[in-house]
Amino acid sequence: MNAEIIAVGSELLLGQIVNTNARFLSQQLAGLGINVYFHTVVGDNPDRLKSAIEIAQKRAEIIIFSGGLGPTKDDLTKETIARQLGKELVIDETALASIELFFKRTNRVMTENNRKQALVLAGSHILPNDHGMAPGMVVESGGHTYMLLPGPPKEMEPMFLRYGTQALSTRNKSNERIVSRVLRFFGIGEAALETEIIDLIDAQSNPTIAPLAGDGEVTLRLTAKHVDENAAQAMLDELEKTINQRLGAFLYGYDNTSLLIEVMKSLKERNLTITAAESLTGGLFQQELTSISGASSVFYGGIVCYSNEVKRQLLDVQEETLKTHGAVSEQCARELAENASKVFKTDIGISFTGVAGPEELEGKPVGTIYIGIAIKGKPTIVEKITLGGTREANRSRAVKFGCYFLLRILKESQNAN
Amino acid sequence: MNAEIIAVGSELLLGQIVNTNARFLSQQLAGLGINVYFHTVVGDNPDRLKSAIEIAQKRAEIIIFSGGLGPTKDDLTKETIARQLGKELVIDETALASIELFFKRTNRVMTENNRKQALVLAGSHILPNDHGMAPGMVVESGGHTYMLLPGPPKEMEPMFLRYGTQALSTRNKSNERIVSRVLRFFGIGEAALETEIIDLIDAQSNPTIAPLAGDGEVTLRLTAKHVDENAAQAMLDELEKTINQRLGAFLYGYDNTSLLIEVMKSLKERNLTITAAESLTGGLFQQELTSISGASSVFYGGIVCYSNEVKRQLLDVQEETLKTHGAVSEQCARELAENASKVFKTDIGISFTGVAGPEELEGKPVGTIYIGIAIKGKPTIVEKITLGGTREANRSRAVKFGCYFLLRILKESQNAN
Numbered sequence: 001m002n003a004e005i006i007a008v009g010s011e012l013l014l015g016q017i018v019n020t021n022a023r024f025l026s027q028q029l030a031g032l033g034i035n036v037y038f039h040t041v042v043g044d045n046p047d048r049l050k051s052a053i054e055i056a057q058k059r060a061e062i063i064i065f066s067g068g069l070g071p072t073k074d075d076l077t078k079e080t081i082a083r084q085l086g087k088e089l090v091i092d093e094t095a096l097a098s099i100e101l102f103f104k105r106t107n108r109v110m111t112e113n114n115r116k117q118a119l120v121l122a123g124s125h126i127l128p129n130d131h132g133m134a135p136g137m138v139v140e141s142g143g144h145t146y147m148l149l150p151g152p153p154k155e156m157e158p159m160f161l162r163y164g165t166q167a168l169s170t171r172n173k174s175n176e177r178i179v180s181r182v183l184r185f186f187g188i189g190e191a192a193l194e195t196e197i198i199d200l201i202d203a204q205s206n207p208t209i210a211p212l213a214g215d216g217e218v219t220l221r222l223t224a225k226h227v228d229e230n231a232a233q234a235m236l237d238e239l240e241k242t243i244n245q246r247l248g249a250f251l252y253g254y255d256n257t258s259l260l261i262e263v264m265k266s267l268k269e270r271n272l273t274i275t276a277a278e279s280l281t282g283g284l285f286q287q288e289l290t291s292i293s294g295a296s297s298v299f300y301g302g303i304v305c306y307s308n309e310v311k312r313q314l315l316d317v318q319e320e321t322l323k324t325h326g327a328v329s330e331q332c333a334r335e336l337a338e339n340a341s342k343v344f345k346t347d348i349g350i351s352f353t354g355v356a357g358p359e360e361l362e363g364k365p366v367g368t369i370y371i372g373i374a375i376k377g378k379p380t381i382v383e384k385i386t387l388g389g390t391r392e393a394n395r396s397r398a399v400k401f402g403c404y405f406l407l408r409i410l411k412e413s414q415n416a417n
Numbered sequence: 418m419n420a421e422i423i424a425v426g427s428e429l430l431l432g433q434i435v436n437t438n439a440r441f442l443s444q445q446l447a448g449l450g451i452n453v454y455f456h457t458v459v460g461d462n463p464d465r466l467k468s469a470i471e472i473a474q475k476r477a478e479i480i481i482f483s484g485g486l487g488p489t490k491d492d493l494t495k496e497t498i499a500r501q502l503g504k505e506l507v508i509d510e511t512a513l514a515s516i517e518l519f520f521k522r523t524n525r526v527m528t529e530n531n532r533k534q535a536l537v538l539a540g541s542h543i544l545p546n547d548h549g550m551a552p553g554m555v556v557e558s559g560g561h562t563y564m565l566l567p568g569p570p571k572e573m574e575p576m577f578l579r580y581g582t583q584a585l586s587t588r589n590k591s592n593e594r595i596v597s598r599v600l601r602f603f604g605i606g607e608a609a610l611e612t613e614i615i616d617l618i619d620a621q622s623n624p625t626i627a628p629l630a631g632d633g634e635v636t637l638r639l640t641a642k643h644v645d646e647n648a649a650q651a652m653l654d655e656l657e658k659t660i661n662q663r664l665g666a667f668l669y670g671y672d673n674t675s676l677l678i679e680v681m682k683s684l685k686e687r688n689l690t691i692t693a694a695e696s697l698t699g700g701l702f703q704q705e706l707t708s709i710s711g712a713s714s715v716f717y718g719g720i721v722c723y724s725n726e727v728k729r730q731l732l733d734v735q736e737e738t739l740k741t742h743g744a745v746s747e748q749c750a751r752e753l754a755e756n757a758s759k760v761f762k763t764d765i766g767i768s769f770t771g772v773a774g775p776e777e778l779e780g781k782p783v784g785t786i787y788i789g790i791a792i793k794g795k796p797t798i799v800e801k802i803t804l805g806g807t808r809e810a811n812r813s814r815a816v817k818f819g820c821y822f823l824l825r826i827l828k829e830s831q832n833a834n
Contacts, residue, residue, distance in 0.1 A: 041455065213569070367523075
């Protein structure tokens with residue numbers, strides 16, 4: 001069974017808003033075992049909407065519309081579909097009563113065009129709108145299922161979850177469940193990762209394997225179909241095991257996580273606190289750490305040490321170090337990490353020093369970065385990395401590498417215990 | 418002239434990511450005077466991509482693809498278009514050299530499939546990729562313009578801005594120049610701003626006025642069409658003058674700037690240095706300031722003072738202040754700003770303390786924020802703001818307000834001199 005999602009609204013074609021409805025509905029449909037092969041966005045124009053419907057009728061069994069159910073002139077989804085299917089629009093008395101009630105409750109005057117929102121396709125199954133006025137609807141015609149949903153996500157999402165999924169599941173005759181799992185990797189490029197598992201990718205059918213790269217990370221989305229959800233999960237377990245035998249060293253998490261979230265989890269589990277001395281990253285590590293609610297249990301504060309003067313005065317980096325090796329050096333990264341953890345009285349100090357770009361520094365090329373990690377009772381580790389991106393990318397990548405190295409050390413020391 | 422945007426990638430159809438590329442390109446095309454009538458999303462499937470191309474050929478003059486130019490097997494945009502247009506794929510030596518250089522510079526081993534990224538449609542105009550490996554391309558065929566762009570926004574957006582717009586403007590045969598100017602406002606909501614200029618918006622034709630709100634800012638994009646570019650600019654000047662008579666107090670900049678960039682410019686002009694003591698913002702102000710190249714001339718470093726202990730020990734906030742007023746208070750913001758500028762020996766100290774959320778703090782509700790600004794030789798100013806967003810939005814909005822207040826003070830003191 002497959003579906004197409006048609007979002008109606010000129011504001012999407014002007015780039016005023018982004019089509020989050022298509023994303024939400026796609027996620028939900030995947031969970032229901034319904035394939036989505038196309039998204040379409042069309043403006044508030046009856047001829048173009050009609051042509052979009054005709055195209056969708058040729059390639060999808062279920063057609064889901066979002067938007068164009070409102071009270072104004074340019075809201076024409078219902079009207080266009082009614083004409084296309086040869087159906088009447090009739091007033092739904094329940095919807096009308098609920099619209100009238102809404103105006104009464106908010107002490108507002110109901111204008112005539114608000115009645116338009118209570119018009120529904122004759123013979124359709126109504127999806128109540130618990131968060132707004134325009135009702136949704138589902139109608140069967142010529143072997144297709146048409147579902148009409150309002151545009152505002154605050155109305156559409158709860159309507160789909162509460163009433164829409166039920167309406168669709170009665171149509172799903174195969175009863176197949178689709179289960180997905182995202183594996184997140186760091187420290188390996190997309191091409192290199194694919195090379196390691198090219199035989200699995202070539203042979204894939206069920207489960208499928210979809211690689212995706214972005215922001216210096218690579219993910220693999222594994223998707224299995226089975227009538228029994230547990231069986232689908234077991235298929236994913238099996239495939240994941242095979243993949244991890246080859247790539248496990250680079251795997252850092254699952255689904256909606258991030259390297260920073262994993263660092264935070266890891267510190268909390270071990271009751272460890274951390275501080276940072278950031279030169280080229282300018283506060284990015286601390287900013288991202290504190291963007292996670294609850295950071296205060298592992299982080300009290302830290303320093304942005306942009307100039308050598310601040311490195312010397314506040315973090316006690318030796319004059320000699322700066323003179324002999326420079327700020328972009330292993331020695332400086334080591335002193336920054338160790339001294340920061342002393343100043344802020346934490347278990348761990350992490351430091352970032354390097355050349356973000358666009359100009360080279362101390363004769364060292366753009367992308368030269370040292371990351372220091374000082375953990376109480378262990379020898380301090382300094383990793384050197386060489387990046388090739390823009391200033392922004394180098395800073396963001398440096399923070400990710402810092403998290404990656406730190407996670408590795410925390411895991412290793414756990415295994416050693 | 419009209420365009421269709423085709424985003425290629427199964428991750429979009431699975432709802433793993435949202436189609437921000439269509440939004441970005443739509444905004445840009447609107448600015449170039451090119452109508453967008455449809456967006457299509459299709460998966461990594463050659464037959465369905467072929468059918469999407471055939472449909473777009475019937476309804477659009479310009480077809481812009483994003484995604485599917487990567488090194489892996491499921492990247493098949495180029496291959497499918499080549500077959501559809503009867504064109505060869507050939508190695509672009511410049512692109513290949515740049516890919517090889519990238520691997521050399523980052524000390525990584527180039528795998529064979531990375532060569533695939535240097536394949537381009539024969540006879541196409543190449544759009545260099547300054548932030549990644551896969552080049553973009555533009556090719557004319559059968560009266561259509563095909564533009565192929567990479568999927569990652571960090572590569573696609575700069576490529577389109579730097580090389581793509583130029584390639585499209587040569588196609589614009591009407592000889593009319595389209596000139597746009599974006600006015601950026603802060604400190605006023607979208608509805609209030611629109612109310613001030615509703616007569617201008619209602620009467621608009623050429624130039625047009627397009628308001629857009631996002632991230633706590635409102636912009637107005639003014640767009641004029643004229644065969645003479647100078648005449649178009651003069652039309653914009655005239656309209657801007659009228660708008661600024663009503664809204665000038667909230668205008669902070671033009672086009673691709675930001676509050677932080679304006680702060681940096683302002684500090685440089687006045688030869689002033691700044692430091693920051695950040696509690697709820699956790700380093701966000703410093704991170705954003707240092708993301709601008711050249712920050713080192715105005716910024717040496719600063720502190721993230723997340724805990725009270727750090728506020729007391731490193732920034733000398735009085736025990737009494739924390740006990741009587743708490744960390745979220747005017748008094749604390751004042752001491753943080755003043756003492757930070759002493760510790761870091763700068764002309765200006767800015768501080769952020771407050772309740773980001775999701776939990777209240779010291780009995781103060783989420784969104785209560787104090788921003789301190791201490792300038793050498795002037796009385797310290799503390800502004801209290803009350804925000805109603807999520808943790809992330811409150812932090813980001815606080816930084817913007819800090820910049821806005823600081824800009825206002827710097828401008829006022831200039832006017833007073």
